[in-house]
Amino acid sequence: MKNAIIFTGSGGQGVMSMGIMLAQSAVESGRHAVYLPSYGAEQRGGSAKCIVIIDKDEIVSPMAGSGGVLVAMNNMGYEKFINELEPGGVLLYDSTLLTMPIERDDITKIGIPADALALEVGSSKVANVIIIGALIALTGIVTQEEFQHSLDKKFASKSDAVRAMNAEALKRGMAAASQSK
Amino acid sequence: MAKVLMKGNEAVAEAAVRGGCRFFAGYPITPQSEIPEYLSGRLPEVGGVFVQGESEVASINMVYGAASSGVRAMTGSSGLGISLKAEGMSYLAGSHLPAVIVSVTRGGPGLGSIQPAQQDYLQVTKALGHGGFKYIVEAPHTVQEAVDLVYDAFELAERDRNPVFVVYDGCLGSVMEEVELPPMKELPERPDWAVGNFTDAPRARRMVSSIPGEVMLEKQNIASEKMYQRWAEEDARWEEFVVDDAEYVCFAYGMSARVCKYAINELRKEGIKLGLIRPITLYPFPKKALDNLDYNRVKAIIDVEMAIPCQMEDDIALQVMGRAPILKYAHSGGVTLKNEETTAAIRALIGGLNK
Amino acid sequence: MSREILRPTCLKPGNKYCPGCMHSMSAKLIGQCLDELGITDKTIAVVAVGCSTMNLRQLDLDMVSCAHGRAPAVATGLKRTQPDTFMFVYQGDGDLASIGLAEIMCAANRGEHFTVIFANNSTYGMTGGQMAPTTLIGQKSTTSPRGRNAAVDGYPTHMCEILNTLQAPSYIVRCALNNPANIRKAKECIKKAFEYQLDGKAFSFVELLTNCPTNWGMAPLDTLKFMEENTIPAFPLGVFRDVEEGV
Numbered sequence: 001m002k003n004a005i006i007f008t009g010s011g012g013q014g015v016m017s018m019g020i021m022l023a024q025s026a027v028e029s030g031r032h033a034v035y036l037p038s039y040g041a042e043q044r045g046g047s048a049k050c051i052v053i054i055d056k057d058e059i060v061s062p063m064a065g066s067g068g069v070l071v072a073m074n075n076m077g078y079e080k081f082i083n084e085l086e087p088g089g090v091l092l093y094d095s096t097l098l099t100m101p102i103e104r105d106d107i108t109k110i111g112i113p114a115d116a117l118a119l120e121v122g123s124s125k126v127a128n129v130i131i132i133g134a135l136i137a138l139t140g141i142v143t144q145e146e147f148q149h150s151l152d153k154k155f156a157s158k159s160d161a162v163r164a165m166n167a168e169a170l171k172r173g174m175a176a177a178s179q180s181k
Numbered sequence: 182m183a184k185v186l187m188k189g190n191e192a193v194a195e196a197a198v199r200g201g202c203r204f205f206a207g208y209p210i211t212p213q214s215e216i217p218e219y220l221s222g223r224l225p226e227v228g229g230v231f232v233q234g235e236s237e238v239a240s241i242n243m244v245y246g247a248a249s250s251g252v253r254a255m256t257g258s259s260g261l262g263i264s265l266k267a268e269g270m271s272y273l274a275g276s277h278l279p280a281v282i283v284s285v286t287r288g289g290p291g292l293g294s295i296q297p298a299q300q301d302y303l304q305v306t307k308a309l310g311h312g313g314f315k316y317i318v319e320a321p322h323t324v325q326e327a328v329d330l331v332y333d334a335f336e337l338a339e340r341d342r343n344p345v346f347v348v349y350d351g352c353l354g355s356v357m358e359e360v361e362l363p364p365m366k367e368l369p370e371r372p373d374w375a376v377g378n379f380t381d382a383p384r385a386r387r388m389v390s391s392i393p394g395e396v397m398l399e400k401q402n403i404a405s406e407k408m409y410q411r412w413a414e415e416d417a418r419w420e421e422f423v424v425d426d427a428e429y430v431c432f433a434y435g436m437s438a439r440v441c442k443y444a445i446n447e448l449r450k451e452g453i454k455l456g457l458i459r460p461i462t463l464y465p466f467p468k469k470a471l472d473n474l475d476y477n478r479v480k481a482i483i484d485v486e487m488a489i490p491c492q493m494e495d496d497i498a499l500q501v502m503g504r505a506p507i508l509k510y511a512h513s514g515g516v517t518l519k520n521e522e523t524t525a526a527i528r529a530l531i532g533g534l535n536k
Numbered sequence: 537m538s539r540e541i542l543r544p545t546c547l548k549p550g551n552k553y554c555p556g557c558m559h560s561m562s563a564k565l566i567g568q569c570l571d572e573l574g575i576t577d578k579t580i581a582v583v584a585v586g587c588s589t590m591n592l593r594q595l596d597l598d599m600v601s602c603a604h605g606r607a608p609a610v611a612t613g614l615k616r617t618q619p620d621t622f623m624f625v626y627q628g629d630g631d632l633a634s635i636g637l638a639e640i641m642c643a644a645n646r647g648e649h650f651t652v653i654f655a656n657n658s659t660y661g662m663t664g665g666q667m668a669p670t671t672l673i674g675q676k677s678t679t680s681p682r683g684r685n686a687a688v689d690g691y692p693t694h695m696c697e698i699l700n701t702l703q704a705p706s707y708i709v710r711c712a713l714n715n716p717a718n719i720r721k722a723k724e725c726i727k728k729a730f731e732y733q734l735d736g737k738a739f740s741f742v743e744l745l746t747n748c749p750t751n752w753g754m755a756p757l758d759t760l761k762f763m764e765e766n767t768i769p770a771f772p773l774g775v776f777r778d779v780e781e782g783v
């Protein structure tokens with residue numbers, strides 16, 4: 001499914017919350033969205049994957065076997081799920097943590113040093129927001145304001161510093177994607 | 182009301198509360214654990230009771246106790262926990278108590294896998310427990326439909342004084358999609374058959390029991406048979422998705438039916454006249470949907486399930502009566518059906534038929 | 537002081553128990569306590585599976601009959617949804633100490649606010665005298681024809697002692713119904729357990745050592761001697777927990 005975005009990585013990298021926030025901002029801005037997680041049995045450190053489908057029409061089935069965009073937050077996500085990226089699709093990856101050679105040549109590859117940028121912003125915890133920033137800049141699937149609204153909701157009870165860090169991460173991710181174009 | 186993005190299990194739990202559920206007992210089991218997690222916080226807010234049972238067995242028996250009080254009560258589990266609840270489910274039917282039971286299904290048999298599957302069709306329609314009783318079994322295919330069915334399930338259970346089963350696979354339990362939540366229902370008075378709830382007004386003693394004596398028991402079983410026959414006539418529900426001109430008809434429930442809808446939309450673009458019959462009630466089985474098909478036009482029925490071996494095949498065959506071949510496409514064990522792969526597989530099945 | 541033998545108002549005439557069986561005695565004591573506390577018309581009894589199920593015919597109360605061993609779970613659902621209603625559970629030893637061990641332990645541990653009356657006659661009466669968790673060492677049964685052998689069958693299960701390891705219960709006591717003095721004592725204990733529930737105290741538990749003339753293969757009178765010489769030494773009587781008395 002071309003309109004499916006597959007987020008992959010390891011448990012603890014915020015892979016699932018990326019997907020949820022993206023789906024939420026799509027729904028709140030008047031589009032239809034589904035979010036489908038898949039878990040291993042492990043609570044931590046196993047592979048993490050979720051699918052988000054966003055469309056102007058109702059989504060018939062969330063059971064996408066492949067997607068037009070694959071987000072890989074590290075080697076594990078890339079290695080396990082690269083075959084689910086459709087030919088002609090976009091691989092968006094964290095180039096700090098995805099260090100293996102990327103062998104497919106039928107796809108567009110965009111590496112963003114999300115983990116390194118996140119550390120610059122203040123914490124590797126916001127690497128997922130940096131990647132989402134890049135995704136938004138590349139695809140226009142939601143606007144910066146729409147996603148910022150989801151971030152604000154999620155971190156409503158957190159400190160100003162945490163909210164500022166996330167907002168900054170979103171901007172940095174968008175900027176990084178624009179440079180990579 | 183505005184639509185919100187909600188996870189299937191949490192939406193079901195909230196719909197239960199809004200439908201009047203004021204008691205839930207359950208035991209942690211993947212992929213239904215979000216239901217007790219949600220209700221442990223939510224039920225006390227509305228004056229309800231949440232108990233984490235020490236076992237599946239205890240949980241269903243706590244529901245038996247709460248239902249005896251006349252309170253709208255629910256439990257949830259997955260197939261392997263439902264196996265343990267079989268005893269209590271039989272007692273609920275035997276004692277004519279309403280309740281709602283949710284099963285969020287995963288791969289089996291045995292410990293199986295925690296990933297989604299539909300391998301409990303036979304369990305919920307044929308083998309709920311000893312004594313040959315039945316529940317109405319509902320099988321939603323979207324989060325919205327799950328919400329709508331659970332919301333009204335308590336009244337359906339009270340109508341017949343017999344539990345209602347809601348079954349959906351782990352995909353629907355974990356998927357987040359848009360849902361419109363219904364308003365909070367007003368709670369009914371506790372019924373006049375429920376034990377306790379004493380006031381100062383004298384009244385006859387009441388009893389909840391599944392041991393009425395053999396003559397009365399047979400009478401009750403005869404009444405149950407009539408009830409099951411009435412269900413077959415009046416309560417079987419299904420959706421027909423572009424069946425009117427269909428030459429090939431998928432038969433699928435729950436998430437598998439959505440995968441079929443995807444395949445139908447794709448294959449119709451190629452000129453393949455494919456449709457879908459989707460049972461909304463697994464029991465009573467939608468016999469008429471299959472019986473009413475024009476078999477001069479319909480060239481095949483395609484049973485699509487996340488179960489190997491396919492579990493609906495015999496029920497389908499009993500209605501089709503050889504008037505069309507029954508083809509099958511399935512995954513199981515936690516390997517789920519995928520939109521693209523299923524589309525290709527159905528295309529190939531139909532192609533094979535026309536060789 | 538005038539002495540009256542009062543038939544409890546909740547006791548229906550006639551019962552289906554074997555001659556000499558103490559289940560009818562325990563039903564009478566329960567009924568007397570309910571009458572004395574004035575709560576007969578506002579009581580729910582939850583009865584288990586076994587000879588105890590026959591309480592359904594004998595007791596004129598609101599009643600719930602449930603699956604084997606599950607009465608404490610059922611009573612949990614009942615009491616939590618009508619916390620102001622008085623209720624007691626009546627279970628035998630196979631029901632409570634074997635198939636229902638998880639339910640009784642966990643209900644007690646949660647400190648559920650009902651009373652459990654536990655009739656322990658060291659046998660499965662209803663099914664014909666099989667070995668129970670409480671069958672004495674050496675005691676013969678239809679599934680221990682050479683007598684209970686600790687090496688393969690383990691030892692009798694002491695429920696009061698096990699429950700006494702838990703923090704929540706307010707009252708745990710073991711009584712016997714083998715002579716008038718013990719019967720009087722048992723009635724006092726049942727009444728105290730009921731009063732504790734009425735006072736809002738957590739879980740109260742009364743074990744009653746009883747007999748089974750039919751399956752023990754003894755005349756009723758001989759069972760009294762057997763209890764005196766064998767059952768009571770194996771299951772010491774006494775108060776294990778009483779929050780009011782600091783026990």
